Amino acid sequence: MKGISEIRHYQIGRQQVVVMWKNVRNVSLKVAPPDAEVRMSVPSGYPEAKVLELLESKRDWIDKAVSKVKKRAEATPTKHDPAILRAWIEEFKPMLEKWEQRMGLRAAKVSFKMMTSRWGSCRASTRSLTFNLMLAYKPQECVEYVIIHELAHIVHPNHSPQFWDLVGRYCPDYRRLRHLLNNP
Numbered sequence: 001m002k003g004i005s006e007i008r009h010y011q012i013g014r015q016q017v018v019v020m021w022k023n024v025r026n027v028s029l030k031v032a033p034p035d036a037e038v039r040m041s042v043p044s045g046y047p048e049a050k051v052l053e054l055l056e057s058k059r060d061w062i063d064k065a066v067s068k069v070k071k072r073a074e075a076t077p078t079k080h081d082p083a084i085l086r087a088w089i090e091e092f093k094p095m096l097e098k099w100e101q102r103m104g105l106r107a108a109k110v111s112f113k114m115m116t117s118r119w120g121s122c123r124a125s126t127r128s129l130t131f132n133l134m135l136a137y138k139p140q141e142c143v144e145y146v147i148i149h150e151l152a153h154i155v156h157p158n159h160s161p162q163f164w165d166l167v168g169r170y171c172p173d174y175r176r177l178r179h180l181l182n183n184p
């Protein structure tokens with residue numbers, strides 16, 4: 001793989017961790033869905049002792065992140081009935097229209113995809129919105145929150161305080177709904 005100079009595996013507490021020395025500037029640590037694989041990237045030449053020290057200091061964080069990702073994967077059906085998804089998209093459309101009208105914002109293009117790490121995305125420059133089909137298995141209030149969130153990105157393509165102000169204006173309960181979505 002491009003830019004990777006070395007890969008090693010470590011056992012940190014209960015977790016296996018894959019560490020990649022690669023052509024990056026910063027250390028990053030993440031737990032990747034759906035298998036909750038723990039991956040760390042460090043700059044080439046980064047000392048192994050520091051890697052181990054960092055992993056030890058992050059032990060609790062890793063355990064928590066792994067159980068969160070696993071729990072989410074379990075709560076997620078893996079077989080999808082296309083008829084159910086099509087029906088859901090039909091229900092979704094009027095919801096989107098309702099919020100477009102209320103917020104005075106219009107998506108130019110809307111698409112649906114199975115995604116593992118996000119509920120939606122917005123390319124503000126083209127007003128293209130993408131929604132995760134997994135939302136079909138979520139409560140309607142959460143779906144509406146995601147719609148409001150992505151529409152608000154047309155105005156603020158970031159997560160600035162101004163962005164959250166706008167979301168909060170149409171969805172005062174967004175903190176609870178976001179929590180509900182991410183902690184099934």
Ligand SMILES: [Zn+2]
Nearest residue numbers: 149153158159
């Ligand atoms: Zn966002």
